Amino acid sequence: MLGPVGVAYPSNRSVALSSLAYHMLVGMLEERGVGVRRYFLEDGEVVEPRRYRGSPRSNIALLVSLPYELMYVDMVRMLDSMGIPAFREARGEEHPIIIAGGPAVTVNPLPVHDIVDAVLVGELEPAIDGIVDALSRDGRSSRLKALSEVEGLLVPGYSSGPVERVYARDLDTAWYPIRQELLEGVEPVWGKAFLLETTRGCARGCRFCMEGYILRPKRDRSFQTLKRLLEEGVEVNKVSKVSFYSLIFFDNPASDMILEYAVTMGLEVSVPSIRAETLTLERAKLIAEGGQRTITIAPETGSCIIAKAILKPIGPKLTLEAVENALEGGIKNIKLYLMTGFPGETEEDIEETIKMAVEVGETVRRRGGIVKATVNPLMPKPQTPLQWLGFNIEEVEQKLGRIKKELSKAGIETSIFNPDWAAAEVAIGRSGAEMGKAIVEWARKGGGPRTLARIAGNHGIDIEQYLKPWDPNNTPPWHDIVKNPYGDIKTLRREFKTYIDIVSSRDAKLRIPGCRNRGI
Secondary structure, three states: OOOOEEEEEOOOHHHHOOOHHHHHHHHHHHHOOOOEEEEEEEOOEEEOOHHHOOOHHHOOEEEEEOOOOOHHHHHHHHHHHHOOOOOHHHOOOOOOEEEEEOHHHHHOOHHHOOOOOEEEOEOOOOOHHHHHHHHOOOOHHHHHHHHHOOOOEEOOOOOOOOEEOEOOOOOOOOOOOOOOOOOOOOOOOOOOOEEEEOEEOOOOOOOOOHHHHHOOOOEEOOHHHHHHHHHHHHHHHOOOEEEEEOOOHHHOOOHHHHHHHHHHOOOEEEOOOEOHHHOOHHHHHHHHHOOOOEEEEEEEOOOHHHHHHOOOOOHHHHHHHHHHHHHHHOOOEEEEEEEEOOOOOOHHHHHHHHHHHHHHHHHHHHOOOEEEEEEEEOOOOOOOOOOOOOOOHHHHHHHHHHHHHHHHHOOOEEEEOOHHHHHHHHHHHOOOOOHHHHHHHHHHHOOOHHHHHHHHHHOOOOOHHHHOOOOOOOOOHHHHOEEOOOOOHHHHHHHHHHHHHHHHHOOOOOOOOOOOOOOO
16 A cells, blocks of 8 residues: 555635545545545644544655645645645655645646645546556655656656646546545535536636636536436435536536436535526526525626626626526525626726626515625636736725625625735736745745735745736746646637727627617
8 A cells, every 4th residue: 555645635624525626636545545644724733634643744745735826825834834844945755745736736836836846737537547656656756757757747857848737538437536524523615415526617718717718628427427426425425415516517418417316316405606597497496496595696797898808798687587587496595706807897897797786686685585795806817818917906906895885785795805815816826936935935924915015025026017917929937837738828819819809899799688788
């Protein structure tokens, strides 16, 4: 048996147990005979389930899941707490090899280039056997060299040329974590449920969506496969709830069948955020029959111009139709996901978003329901068509404040993503290897998001360079080390130009029912 190998999730146990990536890491390693230890971060302290405890430094490797850029700081805190040097060059034979994976490092591994020993660019299934084989070698250098020969692995000092993202080609034949461990005294975010991934990726092409681009192509599991996984999963885990896992649930042709099957099994169901135009009355009734009382709809904007520019052509009419279907189907509570801070977004565009949300609120309250809204700023992400856009914190703060004020006046409970934290996330996400020193120092000194700018300045780094718009003729540095087979630079530039053309021309000729900005 190879081992021990640590799986580190830089967040609390409740969040980790709600992550399919965590269950896949643990399950795929254990199925290959690897002894696995688990590590989490609770209130700044590393915690381990009692039955898996062991010195972190005695692990051959430490696999870290990093879905978001701000988790890089928590990863460093975990390494420090474990007595493992935060910088790669300071590690010797006695230290585990740090392998990072997840969406954030897949699109841009540069911020952690000097911190981790290797980065998995893409998905785990195609790479797991190569990783286990490489870690079975004798000696740190031979393991790193072997890792550099695994497709999808970027190993600083050993890899040459851009690393191409790897992905599972067929989800029906791909391994799946039937057993999804629960820890005593820990309640997952969505409750005790079997996580069932129905679809990976998305074919819609929303220009702001990082996951939509790096998880291409869209792949669906068939009904027969989903049925088998569901039956086995609820039995093995002794749960009475299924939480469906997907970027776009109803785009899977088998979604209606598996949802209906889960309900006929007597299971409680949880369906993820739904595109408005896919929520029919029949689907709403099924979801309600499965016990779900709140549904999340993500139109992002009420402006038809912005909707067209970001390639998410929903608009107010389709959103309100979805809300009506939800209410008629027995779902009384609605959560709206909204977004602002789009370059080229006008006061009129914001007014249209407010107007749409207020109308949703009035519609729901008339039926005795509750509406909540979450408003996020646009954060330009690497490997998306909007990666060249900037982040104007003052403008974003003003827009977020205005939307929250107006929605709150209308009786809609509204939460916003702090623009300071958003700026820190954008700055790290668009940075290079030079940011590594600032990340490590920030992790050790603590402080809020503005502390990052001061620390970066001490290292000669001007945070503003990552928050400014970039010339689309320039190639961002991550494209030199990561190759996305479904997001080449030419395609991203073309999509970026389309976005700019739409918001500049204010062209609202959309094929969205009833979607027309006032005065156009």
